[in-house]
Amino acid sequence: MNTETLSETTNSKDLKNENHTQVVFNYIIFFGVNHHLIYENNSESIHVYINGNPLSLSAKPIIQDGRMLIPLRGVFEELGAVVKWMPAEFIIEITKDNIYIMMKSGSNQIKVNEKTYSLDTSPNIKDGVTYVPLRFVSEMLGSKVKWVKDTNSAHILTYDISTAT
Template identity: 40%
Template structure:
C-alpha cells in the first residue's frame, strides 16, 4: 500500500497538470485564414468564446470608440453601428436590441465580447473546432446590389415566436438581418402584447395567429426555444398558416425545436431536415417522414430548417437568399 500511494499521487498530479494546461490554453482566432494576435488572449466563459472587441473590429477596418464614463463601446463599419456596455446583456446593432449569451467584460483594460455577437453583427460566418480550440471567421461576401442591405425591399416576412421562452438569438438575429435587407417583418404569436425570450429579451407581438393569412407574406419563419414545444407544436392556427404558405409556394422556415411545426404540417415528408438534437424532436421529424440530418442549416426547395441558436445567422441568410431568388 505504501508503494502504491506515491504512484497514485504522481498520477493525480499529472492529470491535474494536464487539465490546468488545457483550461489555460487560449482559443486561436482566424479571419479569412489569417490568425489574429491579441494583447489580451481570448477566453472561454460559460461555454462561449470571448474575444477582444477592438482587435476583431479593427481587423475588419471598423472604427472603435470607448466612453469611459458609461463603459460603452461603439464600433462602426460602413452602415453597421454596434454599441454595447460592459456588464450588460443587451447590445445594440443599428439601434436594434440584441441579447448576449454572456455580457461583455473588461480584462486587463480590454473589452471582451462573445465571438458570435461580434461576427454576426458584421454578417460573418463562424466555425468552432473544439479539438484544436480554433475559431474560424469568414468575412461577409461583397454584395452586388447597388443599394447594400435593401435587396429585399417590398418583401414581407411573418416571424413567429412563442409568447414565452422563445430563443432570443433565433428571433432577434433573423429579425435584424431581414430588416437590414429592407424586409417588412411582422411578429406573430398566440397572444398580443409582449413575448419574453429564454434569455430575457422582449418582443412586441403584432398579430395573433387567427389574424394571419399566409397569402400576405413571402415567407413564414418560426423561431425556436423551449416555448416552441409548449405553445407552437400543437397550435392548429399556426399549422394552418404553415400549410397555406407551403401550398402557395412561399418560403417556410423553422429553427431549433420549431421544425417540428413544419413536420406536423406535412412540409417535411421525403425531405432532408434538421432540428435541435432533442430525442423527442428528432422522433417527430422521422415520424413525419423527414430525412433527419444533423447539420446547422438544411435547405430543401423553399423549406429551410436550422438546428440551434448558433445557426441563427446562417439560417436567416439562407431564407434571405431564397427571398431574393438567388
C-alpha cells in the first residue's frame, strides 16, 4: 500500500469516526443524556421458557443496563396476566389475581399494588415494541426466574419445582 492510499484510508476512517461521533451526539441530544443503553444480543439468541416449554416471542429480548427486557404481551399473558397499554401516557398495566403492576415507559419507578419500587432499568419502547424487565415483573406475579448462561436462556417457573412430580 502506498502512502497516498494509506492517507486516503486513514482519512476515510477519521471521517467514519467523526460521523459516528456526530450520530451518537445527536442521539444523546434527542433522547437525553440519561437515556439507557439498549442493545440486542446479536451474538446468540436469547431463549425464554415457561415451565420448560419454549415461548415464542413477537420480538427478540433486549439487554438494557445489564438486565433482560422482553416484549410486554407474550410472557405475561402466558402467565395468566391481563396486560393493558395506554399509548397516550406510555403507561403499562399488568394485573393477575390480586396483583396490580403499573409502570411507565422510560421510568424506573414501578408500582406494585400500593408499593413503589425503583429499579436499575426501566420499561422502554424499541421499534414499536414495549419491553419490560423480565425478572421483576415475573417475580411480582409469583413466578421464579432462572438465567442459564450456558444456553443463553431464561426459565420462568410458575410452580415450586421441589414439589413438582
